[in-house]
Amino acid sequence: MTDRHERPGPEDRRVRVQGRPVDAFPARPAEAERGSVRRITVVGEEVLSRPCREVSEFGTPALSALIDDMFLTMYVADGAGLAASQVGVDLRLFVYDCSDDHGIRHVGHVVNPVLHLPDPGGRHLLEDFEGCLSVPGAAMAVPRTDRAVVRGSDKDGAPVVIEATGYFARCLQHECDHLEGRTYLDRLSRRDRKDALRQMADHRDDVFARRAAEAAALGR
Template structure:
């Protein structure tokens, strides 16, 4: 998911790591320091349109390296979240570094996530502009609930529950959709989907150039 460009990512202020508050946290998650940049898949590639497989091996060097790579790739692409199939890996996993509407920063990863059904009594749909790293350069208004709870595991197989409101709730829903084989384009009307694809066609090369420049600036 694309980050809101008007918002900066604070180095340390009101941070929740894996759903738990921490006193301070660096501007880039430590995982990114260990990671390598991977190519971000683009809408139309088959892996983005099929459900991902559950992770069954935990605590492995391979899983840890994948998470590291996903964090760095997300930052290079100016993202707030990234699913594994967006780096061409069909596993149920996403990473995130996203501010909510109260300015609280949420950082972490979630393996085999399951989104709780929304409470009908408190469900509130909000239209807000949404982007996607796999739809480079496009942004369209998408209705999402303003509260989300996602349950899953960390890379060691320990249970994790992540709750989000506002923009972070949108991020959690967006990334969970990816692992089910959907992008936000699937939630648009035919007219709006065509407009998003037009935007992508016009802007994608500029987006790719900025990503390449940022990766070079990080020495990656």
């Protein structure tokens, strides 16, 4: 998911990491400093259109390396969230660094997430513009519920519960969609989907160039 918010600085104290408040947090977590940039898949590639497999082995170097790479790839692409399928890996995992509508920054990863939304009678849908790193250069209005909870595990298998409101809730729903083989395009009318694909055709080369320049600036 693309980031519509200005990224908080390293001295920002309103930060939750893995759902827990912390006193301070760097602009980029240690995972990103260890990671390598991976290619981001683009809508139309088969890995984005099928449900992902559950992670069955925790605490492995391979899983840690994947998370590190996903964090750095997300930052290079100026994203707020990134699912494993977006780097070509069909595992149920996503990373995020997204501010909510109250200015609180949320950073972390969730393995094998399960999305919980309010009961239909208590849902409040908000329509807001949404972009996707796998639909480069496009943004469309998508209705999403304003609250969401995700339950899963961290990379070592410890339980994780993430509660979200506003734009952060949108981010969690967007990333969980990826793990079911859906992009936000699948939630659009046929006309709006065509509009989004036209936007992508017009702007993706510029987006790819910006990502390449950012990766080069980092020496990655």
